[in-house]
Amino acid sequence: MTTSPAPTPELRLLVDNVDFGEGPRWHDGRLWYSDFYQRAIYSVTTAGERTVMFGDLDDRPSGLGWMPDGSLLAVAMTSRSVWREVDGTLQPHADLSAIATGHCNDMVVDAAGNAYVGNFGFDFEGGATFAAADLALVRADGSVEVAAEGLAFPNGSVITPDGSTLIVGESFGGDYVAFDIADDATLSNRRVWAAIPGAAPDGSAPDGSGASPNRPGPVGGGGASSSRSSWNRPDMRGGCQPPWRPPGWW
Secondary structure, eight states, X not given: OOOOOOOOOOOOOOOOOOSSEEEEEEETTEEEEEETTTTEEEEEOTTOOEEEEEOSOSSOEEEEEEOTTSXXXXXXXXXXXXXXXXXXXXEEEEEOTTTOSSOEEEEEEOTTSOEEEEEOSSOTTTTXXXXXXXXXXXXXXXXXXXXXXXXXXXXXXXXXXXXXXXXXXXXXXXXXXXXXXXXXXXXXXXXXXXXXXXXXXXXXXXXXXXXXXXXXXXXXXXXXXXXXTTOOEEOTTSSEEOOOOOTTOO
């Protein structure tokens, strides 16, 4: 079966002076994102008006999400923990140091306040040898457990609109993997949702059809394979970075 090429998206500059944008989420009519080198969390209107929501943080922020009561959750990368907004400030919510073997990064939060948090798995910035990571489940009460084992740099996590499926990009695996989400937030039935050989999956979001692209075009699900093997990792500065992969990994 042949498919039509994805339409070319219209791109325009929304904000500049971003050092390293991470964890973009749409919330209450604004784009929220972390800048982990500026140690700040921002929100931006569609007109490009940027507001510092939390600044001068004592750690690098990364993944973002919200609890059912509207309070913000944010990943603190190097302390391997999650903050929660309490009375306008970010306070410790969960300690992931017993699970995370590298800096924590992306996060997605479900409708009940359960958060799935990834980590590098190894000292990536220090040039250590690759090691797989375990995905953490942070429950609404702040308790932590392993949700899934052996992921190759989990990144770009999303939950399908019906809440039934978690999709996680493996930046060092060249694919997205999917899990069924049970009523108790545990995961099962791991499978390859989309293989993207030669690419490094990172941030993603579901489109109108339920597909989850992280490139200039949709990546289909259910075991689909993309032919766009030349794609590199897009970032919030409007360009691309070389894929994050150790020599010989693919």
